[in-house]
Amino acid sequence: MVKSADKSEVLKLGNQLCFPLYACAKEVIKIYRKPLEKIGLTYTQYIVMMVLWEFGNMSEKSLGEKIYLDSGTLTPVLKKLEKSGFVRRERLKADERVVQISLTASGRKLKEKAKTIPQALDGCIHLSYDEMITLKGLLNKALEGTREKH
Amino acid sequence: MVKSADKSEVLKLGNQLCFPLYACAKEVIKIYRKPLEKIGLTYTQYIVMMVLWEFGNMSEKSLGEKIYLDSGTLTPVLKKLEKSGFVRRERLKADERVVQISLTASGRKLKEKAKTIPQALDGCIHLSYDEMITLKGLLNKALEGTREKH
DNA sequence: ATAAAATAAATTGTACACAATTAAATATAA
DNA sequence: TTATATTTAATTGTGTACAATTTATTTTAT
Numbered sequence: 001m002v003k004s005a006d007k008s009e010v011l012k013l014g015n016q017l018c019f020p021l022y023a024c025a026k027e028v029i030k031i032y033r034k035p036l037e038k039i040g041l042t043y044t045q046y047i048v049m050m051v052l053w054e055f056g057n058m059s060e061k062s063l064g065e066k067i068y069l070d071s072g073t074l075t076p077v078l079k080k081l082e083k084s085g086f087v088r089r090e091r092l093k094a095d096e097r098v099v100q101i102s103l104t105a106s107g108r109k110l111k112e113k114a115k116t117i118p119q120a121l122d123g124c125i126h127l128s129y130d131e132m133i134t135l136k137g138l139l140n141k142a143l144e145g146t147r148e149k150h
Numbered sequence: 151m152v153k154s155a156d157k158s159e160v161l162k163l164g165n166q167l168c169f170p171l172y173a174c175a176k177e178v179i180k181i182y183r184k185p186l187e188k189i190g191l192t193y194t195q196y197i198v199m200m201v202l203w204e205f206g207n208m209s210e211k212s213l214g215e216k217i218y219l220d221s222g223t224l225t226p227v228l229k230k231l232e233k234s235g236f237v238r239r240e241r242l243k244a245d246e247r248v249v250q251i252s253l254t255a256s257g258r259k260l261k262e263k264a265k266t267i268p269q270a271l272d273g274c275i276h277l278s279y280d281e282m283i284t285l286k287g288l289l290n291k292a293l294e295g296t297r298e299k300h
Numbered sequence: 301a302t303a304a305a306a307t308a309a310a311t312t313g314t315a316c317a318c319a320a321t322t323a324a325a326t327a328t329a330a
Numbered sequence: 331t332t333a334t335a336t337t338t339a340a341t342t343g344t345g346t347a348c349a350a351t352t353t354a355t356t357t358t359a360t
Contacts, residue, residue: 020289025175027296097338126295139170145276146177
């Protein structure tokens with residue numbers, strides 16, 4: 001981030017990449033909160049549902065890899081979604097270690113209601129369409145990099 | 151994010167802006183965790199310290215505005231930093247409502263140790279310098295937009 | 301001057317997030 | 331085959347994060 005000189009400046013908030021990343025993520029998720037509450041989901045639950053809507057049934061493990069969450073976070077989230085009636089959690093007979101997550105009819109139906117959710121950002125983020133595409137691309141590229149180590 | 155057609159695609163993870171934002175923020179903060187642990191800070195505590203290093207003493211309120219955190223989050227974080235001996239928390243005599251946060255000698259000294267922290271990202275994020283600058287700029291612009299409403 | 305409004309922190313309750321550990325099941329190797 | 335290693339979830343403990351409420355203090359309007 002700091003090209004050559006000014007090593008003394010690295011600890012200024014304005015020079016950090018991580019801070020706007022952290023703050024922006026929080027603020028954007030905050031915008032989603034209200035519309036999501038109307039359909040009975042938290043943001044984390046919404047991401048889980050999006051994966052299931054797109055890819056269908058899936059083990060807890062695969063689900064966690066897709067959305068960068070481990071069982072410590074995912075297990076309680078999935079139990080809540082089960083209690084809400086949106087997903088089922090069943091041990092595979094072929095391998096009792098894996099918990100298979102599947103959508104209920106209610107969970108599939110929720111997708112229709114969720115289609116308006118992304119519009120919550122309209123007008124809240126003052127970026128042009130091209131800027132959003134660029135931002136999304138850079139974030140995905142950065143995200144890829146973090147997969148390897150760690 | 152979705153320009154014209156394909157409204158049915160908005161709920162795919164790959165088409166979302168918010169998801170890579172959320173995931174990337176988490177992954178990057180995770181990279182900071184170990185080096186920060188060595189100097190006795192969490193990421194949130196690190197942000198607080200950066201603000202104090204840069205701007206000096208500050209009320210809890212102003213601090214919270216700078217880093218987008220309210221008292222519900224900030225009060226316990228500041229109490230931990232106080233317990234660690236890095237900051238002081240004192241009610242202003244002029245206005246007993248405001249808690250003034252100031253650095254202790256130990257807190258000021260910590261800045262030297264922290265100077266190597268940003269290097270933790272080196273090699274972990276596969277973006278060029280120019281891409282990082284672009285990303286930082288777009289994130290800050292997006293962040294600005296969220297200030298207004300909400 | 302004093303009641304009402306506003307402000308700043310603290311508190312309460314819910315929901316992640318993650319490192320580290322544990323437990324159960326399956327795969328592998330000697 | 332049977333002891334060992336690996337894999338998948340669940341559990342435990344700590345630390346945010348935030349909405350909503352409460353408390354104490356200060357302003358403001360009457």
